[in-house]
Amino acid sequence: MKKLFVVAGCCAGALWASAAAAEVEIYGQAHIAISHIDNGDDYSAVNVSSNASRIGFRAAREVGDGLRALVQIEGQVNFDNEANERFTSRDSFAGLEGHWGLLRVGRFDTPNKALRARTDFFGNQIGDSRNIVRGNYVKDQQGFDERLNNGIAYRTPSLNGFFGEVHYSPESGATGNAADGNDNDTISVALSYLAGPLYAAVAHERWNASRARLSGVSLGSRRIMTLAVCGWRRWPSRRATLTM
Structure with a gap:
């Protein structure tokens, strides 16, 4: 390996x-926007x-x-x-x-995050569903729907529209530290089906994040399960290509 x-x-x-x-x-x-936020109570x-x-x-x-x-x-x-x-x-x-298939190493979306982004009708807007998926964690602590450091991912080739992906981050913190027993390792997997405008997928993600905190309680690990079925239309993208 x-x-x-x-x-x-x-x-x-x-x-x-x-x-x-x-x-x-x-x-x-x-994608610049001016947004007005009002919680109906004491914040506007x-x-x-x-x-x-x-x-x-x-x-x-x-x-x-x-x-x-x-x-x-x-x-x-x-x-x-x-x-x-x-x-x-x-x-x-x-x-x-x-x-x-495809093997990647670096910093990039987990299969779970990619699934959410692909099926979000309000992506990169004030109504983005990541506001729910990420949860209410203490500042600077990691929640779900994250882009992980030290990522190692493998995606299978497509077989009759089905393909899978597994993503492992042995140390999902900023730099990684082999001396701490990999107590912040994360694994994310997904199985997807793509046929024309139809996209269906299921993903599972587990964090062994000892430094995660929710309401002041230290958590040993976190799990999330995401299921989505939808169709979408692809729009042409505006890109520039430079040949060197």
């Missing part, structure tokens, strides 16, 4: 080193929101033997404040793809 991860890293490095043979796609989203405010605005770069290159090396770097853009977001604050990874 260690050899496979080393190969993924080497392929990503080779991809950028020979960018002349790769196509780099530049993409992004500027007008906010300027960036709504997950972002800029990213992705590239892919054939490396032989039916393998394709992938790399993506994506960062959040804040229009409403001067908060400094690291350039890889959103889905950023290196990976290998072949007839056997």
Whole structure:
């Protein structure tokens, strides 16, 4: 397994080193809104929101033997404040793809989070369902619907519309610490079906997060189960492609 991860890293490095043979796609989203929030009691405010605005770069290159090396770097853009977001604050990874499926390592959405985002009719808006899924946790503590650090994920190829994904984060904190017994490890799995406009999926996610707290009570682990069935229409995206 260690050899496979080393190969993924080497392929990503080779991809950028020979960018002349790769196509780099530049993409992004500027989604600024002015929102009024009123809880009907003692709170009312007008906010300027960036709504997950972002800029990213992705590239892919054939490396032989039916393998394709992938790399993506994506960062959040804040229009409403001067908060400094690291350039890889959103889905950023290196990976290998072949007839056997897709392997990625880095920081990116869990299958559970991806399911929620894919079926959210109010995504990146004030009515985003993540406001419910994430729960009411103490500031700086992790809730569900997170993008995890140190992620290792495998997605199967599609078989008659069915495909699965498993995502493991041995240390989902900011940097990871092998000395603490991996007490913040997380596993997320999903089984999906895609046929034309129909998308159905079930996902399960478990956190062994000893530092999570809810209402002042320390939790040893947290679990969430998500089920969604829906259809949707894909709209053309606005993207710029840079060939180097």
